[in-house]
Amino acid sequence: xxxxxxxxxxxxxxxxxxxxxxxxxxxxxxxxxxxxxxxxxxxxxxxxxxxxxxxxxxxxxxxxxxxxxxxxxxxxxxxxxxxxxxxxxxxxxxxxxxxxxxxxxxxxxxxxxxxxxxxxxxxxxxxxxxxxxxxxxxxxxxxxxxxxxxxxxxxxxxxxxxxxxxxxxxxxxxxxxxxxxxxxxxxxxxxxxxxxxxxxxxxxxxxxxxxxxxxxxxxxxxxxxxxxxxxxxxxxxxxxxxxxxxxxxxxxxxxxxxxxxxxxxxxxxxxxxxxxxxxxxxxxxxxxxxxxxxxxxxxxxxxxxxxxxxxxxxxxxxxxxxxxxxxxxxxxxxxxxxxxxxxxxxxxxxxxxxxxxxxxxxxxxxxxxxxxxxxxxxxxxxxxxxxxxxxxxxxxxxxxxxxxxxxxxxxxxxxxxxxxxxxxxxxxxxxxxxxxxxxxxxxxxxxxxxxxxxxxxxxxxxxxxxxxxxxxxxxxxxxxxxxxxxxxxxxxxx
Amino acid sequence: xxxxxxxxxxxxxxxxxxxxxxxxxxxxxxxxxxxxxxxxxxxxxxxxxxxxxxxxxxxxxxxxxxxxxxxxxxxxxxxxxxxxxxxxxxxxxxxxxxxxxxxxxxxxxxxxxxxxxxxxxxxxxxxxxxxxxxxxxxxxxxxxxxxxxxxxxxxxxxxxxxxxxxxxxxxxxxxxxxxxxxxxxxxxxxxxxxxxxxxxxxxxxxxxxxxxxxxxxxxxxxxxxxxxxxxxxxxxxxxxxxxxxxxxxxxxxxxxxxxxxxxxxxxxxxxxxxxxxxxxxxxxxxxxxxxxxxxxxxxxxxxxxxxxxxxxxxxxxxxxxxxxxxxxxxxxxxxxxxxxxxxxxxxxxxxxxxxxxxxxxxxxxxxxxxxxxxxxxxxxxxxxxxxxxxxxxxxxxxxxxxxxxxxxxxxxxxxxxxxxxxxxxxxxxxxxxxxxxxxxxxxxxxxxxxxxxxxxxxxxxxxxxxxxxxxxxxxxxxxxxxxxxxxxxxxxxx
Numbered sequence: 001x002x003x004x005x006x007x008x009x010x011x012x013x014x015x016x017x018x019x020x021x022x023x024x025x026x027x028x029x030x031x032x033x034x035x036x037x038x039x040x041x042x043x044x045x046x047x048x049x050x051x052x053x054x055x056x057x058x059x060x061x062x063x064x065x066x067x068x069x070x071x072x073x074x075x076x077x078x079x080x081x082x083x084x085x086x087x088x089x090x091x092x093x094x095x096x097x098x099x100x101x102x103x104x105x106x107x108x109x110x111x112x113x114x115x116x117x118x119x120x121x122x123x124x125x126x127x128x129x130x131x132x133x134x135x136x137x138x139x140x141x142x143x144x145x146x147x148x149x150x151x152x153x154x155x156x157x158x159x160x161x162x163x164x165x166x167x168x169x170x171x172x173x174x175x176x177x178x179x180x181x182x183x184x185x186x187x188x189x190x191x192x193x194x195x196x197x198x199x200x201x202x203x204x205x206x207x208x209x210x211x212x213x214x215x216x217x218x219x220x221x222x223x224x225x226x227x228x229x230x231x232x233x234x235x236x237x238x239x240x241x242x243x244x245x246x247x248x249x250x251x252x253x254x255x256x257x258x259x260x261x262x263x264x265x266x267x268x269x270x271x272x273x274x275x276x277x278x279x280x281x282x283x284x285x286x287x288x289x290x291x292x293x294x295x296x297x298x299x300x301x302x303x304x305x306x307x308x309x310x311x312x313x314x315x316x317x318x319x320x321x322x323x324x325x326x327x328x329x330x331x332x333x334x335x336x337x338x339x340x341x342x343x344x345x346x347x348x349x350x351x352x353x354x355x356x357x358x359x360x361x362x363x364x365x366x367x368x369x370x371x372x373x374x375x376x377x378x379x380x381x382x383x384x385x386x387x388x389x390x391x392x393x394x395x396x397x398x399x400x401x402x403x404x405x406x407x408x409x410x411x412x413x414x415x416x417x418x419x420x421x422x423x424x425x426x427x428x429x430x431x432x433x434x435x436x437x438x439x440x441x442x443x444x445x446x447x448x449x450x451x452x453x454x455x456x457x458x459x460x461x462x463x464x465x466x467x468x469x470x471x472x473x474x475x476x477x478x479x480x481x482x483x484x485x486x487x488x489x490x491x492x493x494x
Numbered sequence: 495x496x497x498x499x500x501x502x503x504x505x506x507x508x509x510x511x512x513x514x515x516x517x518x519x520x521x522x523x524x525x526x527x528x529x530x531x532x533x534x535x536x537x538x539x540x541x542x543x544x545x546x547x548x549x550x551x552x553x554x555x556x557x558x559x560x561x562x563x564x565x566x567x568x569x570x571x572x573x574x575x576x577x578x579x580x581x582x583x584x585x586x587x588x589x590x591x592x593x594x595x596x597x598x599x600x601x602x603x604x605x606x607x608x609x610x611x612x613x614x615x616x617x618x619x620x621x622x623x624x625x626x627x628x629x630x631x632x633x634x635x636x637x638x639x640x641x642x643x644x645x646x647x648x649x650x651x652x653x654x655x656x657x658x659x660x661x662x663x664x665x666x667x668x669x670x671x672x673x674x675x676x677x678x679x680x681x682x683x684x685x686x687x688x689x690x691x692x693x694x695x696x697x698x699x700x701x702x703x704x705x706x707x708x709x710x711x712x713x714x715x716x717x718x719x720x721x722x723x724x725x726x727x728x729x730x731x732x733x734x735x736x737x738x739x740x741x742x743x744x745x746x747x748x749x750x751x752x753x754x755x756x757x758x759x760x761x762x763x764x765x766x767x768x769x770x771x772x773x774x775x776x777x778x779x780x781x782x783x784x785x786x787x788x789x790x791x792x793x794x795x796x797x798x799x800x801x802x803x804x805x806x807x808x809x810x811x812x813x814x815x816x817x818x819x820x821x822x823x824x825x826x827x828x829x830x831x832x833x834x835x836x837x838x839x840x841x842x843x844x845x846x847x848x849x850x851x852x853x854x855x856x857x858x859x860x861x862x863x864x865x866x867x868x869x870x871x872x873x874x875x876x877x878x879x880x881x882x883x884x885x886x887x888x889x890x891x892x893x894x895x896x897x898x899x900x901x902x903x904x905x906x907x908x909x910x911x912x913x914x915x916x917x918x919x920x921x922x923x924x925x926x927x928x929x930x931x932x933x934x935x936x937x938x939x940x941x942x943x944x945x946x947x948x949x950x951x952x953x954x955x956x957x958x959x960x961x962x963x964x965x966x967x968x969x970x971x972x973x974x975x976x977x978x979x980x981x982x983x984x985x986x987x988x
Contacts, residue, residue: 167834180810182821182834213810213850215823215832222831230828297788301795316674316707327676329709334724334887337716338709340661340676356707393828 045151047100051075063091068455070448078102079136083447083484085455090467090477097143098416098479099154105162108132109169132169138483139253140269142416146246149236149373153249160231161255164224171220172258178215221257222396225264233392237375248374251394252283252414254485259402261412264394266370268417273399274429275410282397282412286370288353288362295362295369295389296333299352307384310363311349319348358421362389406488408441409433418480422469423458431457447484454482539645541594545569557585562949564942572596573630577941577978579949584961584971591637592910592973593648599656602626603663626663632977633747634763636910640740643730643867647743654725655749658718665714666752672709715751716890719758727886731869742868745888746777746908748979753896755906758888760864762911767893768923769904776891776906780864782847782856789856789863789883790827793846801878804857805843813842852915856883900982902935903927912974916963917952925951941978948976
């Protein structure tokens with residue numbers, strides 16, 4: 001998130017004890033393998049699956065060496081032999097503000113009074129008689145203006161997804177279309193399972209609702225993930241005071257459930273699938289430029305949110321007062337093209353969207369427009385809140401793994417913008433193919449090697465004039481985090 | 495637009511003298527070839543380029559025979575040998591509510607006091623010393639709830655596009671990037687040409703505006719087209735009272751300018767390019783389903799527009815009062831997936847978006863969400879206006895003709911939904927290839943033959959059980975209009 005949030009934002013408070021006091025995660029997040037207590041200093045917090053020793057943690061936090069971190073041989077291996085690597089930034093913030101999480105989560109059907117009677121008949125009975133299913137989960141969180149939101153999101157987002165899915169255990173395991181209406185609400189203690197309610201369907205349902213829209217199982221999972229992001233954001237809002245949670249974060253999560261990948265993105269991280277050398281985009285970035293029209297539309301309808309400081313119109317540059325009455329290029333919420341307008345007094349305000357590419361900012365403050373947290377973020381030295389313009393909702397794309405034959409070299413790559421800023425999709429695909437061909441298909445380390453290589457190539461090498469890539473261009477000075485998830489091949493789906 | 499607007503809308507008034515009193519178009523719109531007067535009855539109005547005799551006009555208006563209309567041999571030929579064909583609906587409205595226009599338009603630079611001094615130096619000096627350029631223009635307008643808006647738009651939209659482009663004559667012909675700021679506004683009588691203003695650029699411009707955004711010539715043309723649609727809509731609003739303009743229309747326009755096609759679409763017509771057998775979509779449809787989130791967002795922010803009759807939430811079907819307290823699938827403006835919510839009193843209101851596919855409606859009234867007109871359209875027996883939810887702005891897609899080698903069989907097809915409802919992209923491409931191969935590449939009629947065949951195949955043949963396609967499925971009972979525009983080949987670019 002280098003340069004993406006103006007350094008001057010009032011809330012910038014690095015290293016405030018983020019995460020402290022939160023419910024302890026399933027595994028300790030570094031800071032002493034095996035210790036069940038909260039990490040001693042949340043600022044040093046790294047992903048639990050890295051199982052870093054205190055010494056390793058100090059090395060990971062060193063801006064000078066920028067050592068690449070990966071799960072070590074002999075320690076816990078990530079599911080599907082997933083590769084992971086990360087590196088800290090070159091000094092733009094005190095600690096690595098990226099966070100990551102990788103979990104296999106059991107979604108247990110919510111208990112119901114009459115449920116036990118049915119439990120032997122339903123499918124999906126797992127885990128010692130508990131009814132439910134598993135999902136696999138990988139997620140990256142790219143924090144800004146403090147690490148609190150990213151840390152909490154990395155600890156809790158999968159819990160919220162699980163919580164949303166619990167009401168759907170019966171429905172998702174039933175091949176017939178999801179019921180439009182449930183007699184009693186999910187979560188309601190009097191709720192009974194769908195199967196038990198057949199007798200309760202009103203007789204007039206079929207003729208009455210000929211305009212009934214079909215809803216797929218897939219769209220229920222998408223809705224569950226969308227709402228989980230919202231609940232995650234609400235939790236950060238509720239607990240930010242008590243837990244001193246600073247900042248916000250982009251969130252990119254891949255969920256594997258019942259044969260399909262659901263890739264949910266809110267922010268400027270990116271996911272691509274590389275299949276047989278072909279690149280399949282699995283996300284798009286949400287920035288002031290890509291979401292310009294949504295933001296301008298909101299500003300037009302709710303001008304009070306702009307606090308008389310901003311105009312919802314976009315101009316190619318700032319207007320000077322002496323240019324009043326001249327004609328300048330502009331565009332509004334309806335336009336994709338540009339046109340000239342006569343400059344009026346109101347146009348002298350700062351444009352809601354300003355700048356280009358990585359330098360594009362909303363309200364001169366933030367360079368991403370979706371994500372979690374940022375509830376206290378304000379325009380510098382003003383009382384104008386940014387949050388109303390941010391969306392915590394992800395875009396979810398679905399990839400059906402069962403529709404294709406996958407070979408061991410087909411992968412899903414998740415990366416924070418530290419990767420993509422200097423290494424484009426095609427280059428990433430090139431590295432993936434290059435590294436994978438140099439390892440045996442059943443080598444358990446090959447995906448980790450890819451992740452490490454991607455991080456190293458994007459970080460570059462420290463020279464006299466800073467971190468440099470092989471082509472001598474500037475390497476990424478941002479935090480970089482990468483997952484490389486194999487889509488096929490022997491023994492990966494365990 | 496069959497079934498796209500509830501028949502009961504208050505404004506449905508077929509055959510009101512639409513277009514009467516409007517400025518006469520460059521050529522009379524049927525109703526007597528060669529007569530310079532306004533058409534005697536706008537309801538019978540057909541595209542001017544068809545040059546229909548009164549007898550032909552009566553035949554074109556016959557719902558029973560549904561004769562296909564095309565420009566006749568020996569009369570004026572359309573530019574580029576463009577093919578065109580149309581047919582009236584099977585009785586859903588009194589007259590054919592589609593309209594079409596095809597013009598070559600000269601954009602003359604707006605005169606300026608000092609302009610004459612420069613006129614010999616500039617490029618683009620054409621047409622007896624007048625400075626400017628030409629654009630080619632093809633457009634389809636699919637009217638609903640009256641023919642007035644479609645007729646006026648077919649007469650005037652290209653005039654508005656020309657008007658918007660007039661201010662850009664110098665800028666578009668200058669290969670350097672468009673100026674961000676003009677010393678005096680286009681249309682301002684004191685305006686001087688860009689070339690004349692070089693000396694007036696402030697010295698501090700370069701260091702001061704390092705964040706200046708580059709704007710392309712192409713995006714100026716897009717902006718001009720977008721604003722032309724807005725001005726067209728404003729004109730319909732202004733003149734609808736005096737001229738009894740009823741209804742609204744979808745608008746699809748293709749503009750060829752300086753080597754590029756600009757395809758602007760507002761509504762549910764469609765444009766595709768067929769190049770070497772490959773289909774390239776040049777538009778997308780704007781319907782309650784495709785624009786759901788924009789509409790829900792507006793309704794959420796401006797609930798007063800719903801008049802307490804509608805809810806911005808979408809449900810898969812109507813909710814019955816007895817279902818209060820149960821859980822039902824829903825989605826809001828943030829969601830693409832579905833989730834369950836407990837039904838509350840407010841959810842019993844009618845959903846803003848309701849129905850599926852061709853039956854999807856906004857506020858139970860209209861099946862398209864962009865277009866021109868509809869200023870008086872209200873929800874049946876209410877005072878709730880539809881117009882705030884409609885957008886008159888098109889999406890403009892650009893196709894650079896100079897980037898590809900085109901053969902005589904490569905075409906751009908524009909069609910109203912009467913075509914696409916029964917004949918999909920692939921089938922249209924099949925017909926195009928099939929018909930073109932049976933005519934010589936230099937046969938001037940071949941594109942007309944394609945357009946006719948597309949219309950005939952979509953209309954079908956009248957049998958005992960109505961209009962039937964070759965596969966015995968129901969043919970389109972809607973008005974059908976098709977342009978087939980060749981992209982290459984000898985002698986077409988004249």
